[in-house]
Amino acid sequence: MIESNVRENQVRLYALADPALFADERDAIERAVLGALKVAPSDRHRVDISRSSGWMSYSAHGELWDRPTAPALPTKEVALKTAEDLLITLEQACSDASSKWPDALRGMSLFPPVSLVRRAGIHAVARVDGSAWDHWLYRAQPQLLLDEGAKTRIGVFGSQVEIRIGHGGRPITIRSRWRPLSGERELTQLSAFHPPGPEGKHDSHADAEPFLNFVLEGDGVPQYYLAPYYCRSEHSGVQIVSASPFSLTVEMARTAQGASRMTVSAFARGGSGDYMYNWGVYSPVRVEEGIRELGSGTQRTLDSASGKVVSTSIDIDNGHWIVMLNVKDRATGAFKHEQRQMFSSPLGSGRGK
Numbered sequence: 432m433i434e435s436n437v438r439e440n441q442v443r444l445y446a447l448a449d450p451a452l453f454a455d456e457r458d459a460i461e462r463a464v465l466g467a468l469k470v471a472p473s474d475r476h477r478v479d480i481s482r483s484s485g486w487m488s489y490s491a492h493g494e495l496w497d498r499p500t501a502p503a504l505p506t507k508e509v510a511l512k513t514a515e516d517l518l519i520t521l522e523q524a525c526s527d528a529s530s531k532w533p534d535a536l537r538g539m540s541l542f543p544p545v546s547l548v549r550r551a552g553i554h555a556v557a558r559v560d561g562s563a564w565d566h567w568l569y570r571a572q573p574q575l576l577l578d579e580g581a582k583t584r585i586g587v588f589g590s591q592v593e594i595r596i597g598h599g600g601r602p603i604t605i606r607s608r609w610r611p612l613s614g615e616r617e618l619t620q621l622s623a624f625h626p627p628g629p630e631g632k633h634d635s636h637a638d639a640e641p642f643l644n645f646v647l648e649g650d651g652v653p654q655y656y657l658a659p660y661y662c663r664s665e666h667s668g669v670q671i672v673s674a675s676p677f678s679l680t681v682e683m684a685r686t687a688q689g690a691s692r693m694t695v696s697a698f699a700r701g702g703s704g705d706y707m708y709n710w711g712v713y714s715p716v717r718v719e720e721g722i723r724e725l726g727s728g729t730q731r732t733l734d735s736a737s738g739k740v741v742s743t744s745i746d747i748d749n750g751h752w753i754v755m756l757n758v759k760d761r762a763t764g765a766f767k768h769e770q771r772q773m774f775s776s777p778l779g780s781g782r783g784k
Contacts, residue, residue, distance in 0.1 A: 443659075467525075468517075486609065496558065498597070511567075521541075525542055572591055622675050641662060648768070658677045705762050708727045713753050
């Protein structure tokens with residue numbers, strides 16, 4: 432188990448770069464990416480950078496799915512080498528290794544370190560009508576060093592690099608689901624694994640050994656650092672448990688509903704337990720109304736299987752909402768953002784999903 436290997440050592444926290452810095456340099460990044468691909472700038476080749484996450488995408492217009500004639504694909508071995516050679520070239524072109532890298536991004540790289548990227552696989556993808564193979568799909572997962580002694584590497588859950596190799600062995604799309612790092616990092620202690628859950632509740636995976644991952648949130652979700660978490664497979668997906676004082680988790684659900692109003696409740700785990708909550712909601716069908724901040728909500732202390740927790744709840748009108756909650760640990764400064772779609776029940780009572 433990884434925990435026993437690093438228990439005596441401190442583990443790393445990685446600070447994330449401001450993604451807006453990369454979005455502001457989109458033109459320079461586009462030149463770097465197209466140069467790595469050896470294609471001339473044109474309307475047929477598009478590079479985008481997400482302002483909220485720094486995720487990068489490239490696409491060659493007309494080459495994915497709808498090429499007028501069936502693609503001539505290379506062998507699997509050639510496609511694999513093309514994809515992995517491209518990752519090396521992209522890392523060099525979009526980092527300090529390039530003399531043309533913008534001054535505003537010095538010390539930061541758009542792509543994860545290739546030396547830590549783990550190949551997930553490559554396979555051929557057929558056209559929707561089954562008439563021909565359309566492209567090769569290559570996927571890889573970024574990893575980062577966990578311990579200060581640089582002996583252990585773990586995956587970054589939620590991250591992925593994806594390259595599609597099409598006609599003539601040329602890359603036709605690139606998708607980098609990766610948040611650039613600022614270059615700063617801190618050390619913290621690894622916490623022991625304590626599985627959450629109601630007492631007496633048994634899960635068939637309860638004895639499964641957890642594994643450690645850094646966790647990357649989705650596009651548009653506020654996040655300031657990568658922290659380690661324990662992950663364990665369950666029937667409903669992956670259970671994520673705090674693995675350090677900076678690895679907060681949040682549970683949220685609709686807990687009550689009346690004729691016109693419903694209650695949404697949440698509580699955090701990990702860290703010191705001294706949390707500052709801040710709620711917000713917006714309507715996905717009336718986005719022009721914007722986000723409405725609701726403050727800290729109503730807080731109370733509850734008994735749980737792992738000890739006392741401080742919960743918070745809000746009352747909102749029945750309907751369809753995006754409910755958001757920021758949690759900050761007053762003692763450590765650790766931060767976690769959680770957001771969920773919440774629906775009132777047409778039956779008038781019950782719990783939300």
